[in-house]
Amino acid sequence: MLTAVGSLAMLGVTFGTLLGIASRYLRVDENPLEAELEALLPGSQCGQCGFAGCKQAASALAAGQAKPTLCPPGGRALAAALAERLGVSVDLSDTEELEPEVAFVNEDICIGCMRCLQDCSSDALVGGPKQIHTVITDICHGCGKCAKVCPTEAIEMRPVPITLANWHWHKPDPRQYMN
């Protein structure tokens, strides 16, 4: 009885000591996860995820309080990148691939109130007081804030127009396959 207890205790102490030494030598410093996640996020502070900005979203992600699919402008690519960094797997088939949109000003209704200009985080709207505003499509990231504040509903979100510069071949129709 005593030998049994003794030898088990001895084994436990031995392994415990060895593991303790090992953990000292193999210590890993935690990466600044939050900063890395924030760098991945678009940084346009659009707030579509429900958090105040990208930094807040990053800390929620790091704390495991948000899903990697939280960012609509980032789409599937970002969700996959976030999931990989977090070491979790996500089902991307559910995430709707949002068609990228840009703001469009209906020039007949715009009254030149300048409210949208103040709300645009990337200065994509230009125009003066009482002058019709216009959108620089190239830097509009489609957050839709301007459309919400426009008092005359002159701004709507439209899909990015297809031009000769961004057109590409569509995927072959799978129904055409195997028949």
Place this chain on the structure above:
Amino acid sequence: MTVTVGLSAPYAHAPTSIRRTMGLVLLALLPATLYNAGLFGWPAVNLFVVTVLAALATEAVCLRLAGKPLFPPLTDGSAVLTGWLLAMSLPPWAPWWIGAVGGFIGIAIGKHAFGGLGQNVFNPAMVARVALLISFPVPMTLFVAPRPLSSADAPGFLEGLAITFGGRLDLDAVSAASALGHVKTELSRGVPVDQTLSQHQDWIATLLGAVPGSLGETSAVLLLAGGLFLIAKRIITWHVPVSLMGTLFVLGSVTSLIDPGRYPDGLFHLLTGATLLGAFFIATDLVTSPVTREGQIIYGIGIGALTFVIRTWAGYPEGMAFAVLLMNAATPLIDRYVRPRVFGRTSKGEPLSAKRKR
């Protein structure tokens, strides 16, 4: 703005199709099949027909279950080929249910469970053959001596039906061992290999195929001719058959030189069992073999070596089917690691340096 456009270039196509590929393979198999049908008589013909029909019927049922159209898959020749190859690897006088069960296993489990043509990872015919061999070892190892249709003791048509469908087979009267099996049994009885061979091996008969063996595996000359025809037609390339048979021959020759009493020689390995059928028709199965030439050489060497190992040291006299399945399993890994070098890149995928080579 949505833009609908049709198909992109190229608007030219080589005169190739799956049906043509499969059709040529069947054509290449035809001489050996006809010869062996004559050699083993009506029971062999019955078994062959049952196996091919079972494969086709299973294919039709599986396509229907999967909700896919029956045509062209049913007529592209792939199911017929599976059934055909399976039939050729069965003992010629085996009962009908062996062929039926085999055809079902090959097509349903070996092919359609994975999603049908092109999706399977194992050769369907060999899946069926191995499953049958392990499940029904007795009928699967019962070989008969050749009884050509022209000869007097060949069973007639009705007698053939009785043998295949009625199980009327007088075992002792007809059974004969295949060369590989014979060598193995004799060795286990303490008779050295070289002695067995010198007594019983008729090389001319082996070459022509008038020896006991599987339904379509015996005729070395005709199988070789069919294989060369496929190479000439560019359906298969020389890489798998040559590396496979080369490995088998070298291993057989070397071990035989070391201990002729224990190991049969390289030529014996080449001309007996499933070697030729396997090397030209089974191992070259497009779906389950590697896609690069270099990969195909590795694959062929693997099958040759594993066949040799199983024939020589394991319990079964013939190892080709097992070896094919094992290398099928390794094929995705081979395809993953053996790739051509991309133009303008190193073999690791980094762009070449623009340093001028003058």
Place this chain on the structure above:
Amino acid sequence: MKLFRIRGGVHPEYRKELASEKAIVAMPLPRLLRVPLQQHVGAPAEPVVAIGDTVGKGQLIARAQGAVSAPVHAPTSGAVVDIANLTAPHPSGLPQRTIVIESDGRDAWAELPPPIEDPLSASPREIARRVGECGIVGLGGATFPAAVKLDLRSRHELDILVMNGAECEPYLTCDDRLMRERAPEIIDGVRIMAHALGVDRVIIAIESNKPQALESMTRAAAGVANLSVIGIPTRYPMGSERHLVQALTGRETPARQLTADIGVVVHNVGTAHAVHQAVRYGRPLISRVVTVSGHGVCEPGNVEVPLGTMVSELIAFRGGLTEEAPRLLTGGPMMGQPLPSLDVPVIKGTSGILALTKEETRIQPAQACIRCGSCVSACPVGLVPVDMVALVRKDNLDEAAAAGVMDCISCGSCAYICPAHIPLVQYFNYAKGRLNAIQRDEQKRDRVKRLVEARAARMAKLAEAKRAAMAARKAAAAPPKPDPDSPPAAAQ
């Protein structure tokens, strides 16, 4: 000369005999010419004429924009009747800015720049400038502005000029005819280009299925130093720039770099002809030789077409179509683009207009891949199309990119040889388009991110300034406390 082996490739049915024995004929001048502003790689040209202006033949109507661009000239004399968005000769059928000129029937030249006297002693800059002003682009189909490729001397150490006369695409015979009929002009253009590039060797490569072109070019090149005319094996895609360079010189262009990085410049023989015209006569690029071929067209042939001519008029000129709906495309059958309709203009890059019947294209519904590996053997780039297509089908674009889909040159060899008739190239074009779009989005995100940060900084500064101003105002508004130390002068 020793040739080097290239990987892969296929042997399509060339069917060049349909048009190869038909001499180049001139297209009668159409009434309306629709000249698109982007007929080249790079930024579109900007119009310098307005509706109602009259223009002379060869007059500049739109100037180049930016470093990589090309100007556009009036193909004939007449009036500018419209500047509108019209359907482009592009598979999408999307509109493109186009200047419409109504011919006055006189076909009178405008005042052209004077010929360059003795171009072989002119400065390279001057030649490149002239080629640029004349709107010359690569006429093999890539339509890269030729002037940019003639000005590479400043940045790269060059030693070989390769003239691409391979014309490896089936059906096309425009380069073949040009080399047979206008060899001296081409050789003159080649010598001017070689001088501009400062190379010590010129190789003119012609596929061996064009013996007459080979002969006439050899004859025209006799006696020219350091210039050789070479027959190369007939194998598609021998005319691919990088592969041609490898076959001729053994030098392999590194991925994502130019042939100029290994000292070689490749130009098309048609481009040399255009250079000859520009330098010797000051004539801009306003017409080109187009092969009209295929069993779908009544009279195949080679036509010198004014740019901006409608495809429908060109086909009518060749006797019309033989059947209701053949497959219509511009360029060769291997890499050409489908036409959205017949009402699109011929542009600088239009090497051929093909009308192909079903028997010619052999297009069939796709079946399941049987992993035969034909595509792996056929791929001239050394990719594994069978694996890439599986990844693209599952939209696994990152892994497809890792497997090298961006290195694909869309030559079509894999899809040509595929026994299952899988449209592999379309899958790869789709993947490339998506990956490019993702990259563009990433660049946009970065740009937006910088702007957002800049704005935030500006806002902070603004708020700071406001606070400071407020504080100052507050300080100013508050009644100054009588300060015993301050001089009384302040109060006065």
Place this chain on the structure above:
Amino acid sequence: MQEYLLLLVATAVVNNVVLVKFLGLCPFMGTSNKVDTAIGMGMATTFVLTLSAVLAWAIESFLLVPFELAFLRTLTFILVIAAVVQFTEMAVRRISPVLYQTLGIFLPLITTNCAVLGVALLNVQEGHTFVESMLYGFGSALGFSVILVVFAGLRERLALAEVPAAFAGAPIGFVTAGLLSLAFMGFAGMSAG
């Protein structure tokens, strides 16, 4: 020498832990989705299996047998295995954080991989010597790793195949494993030779 080689081949191939003895199926199915993960798992398991087989042999011969404590065998072996796994986890985390993340819960679960305990117990049952124990552990681990990697290759291929909905995912994985096991039966009877 030859008998050691035979022992290695026999444990790795003929008596493959996964396909013939059906041990360790949980990590076999769990970590075979990607070849890279499978390679990492194979190396970790090889390390744990070999080391724990040796340690278990040492404890058996120097502690349990001399002090007649055979009844404590299972308990002490699990203690040994757990300690080795703990150590491996620390090492992996340090050496390859990415692998650490992709292996996730399966890394600590090597503790409950029945192949590990099974091999240690079989060593005792067969009365293996020190070298034999080590080879037995290493051979089993080798067989496990090779099959794991091969199987991962197959599953990567299957992930791109058009497997019918009823079979997609784990079912076709088990069918494939079954067929692989069938193929391994070709080696049956080899230990005799």
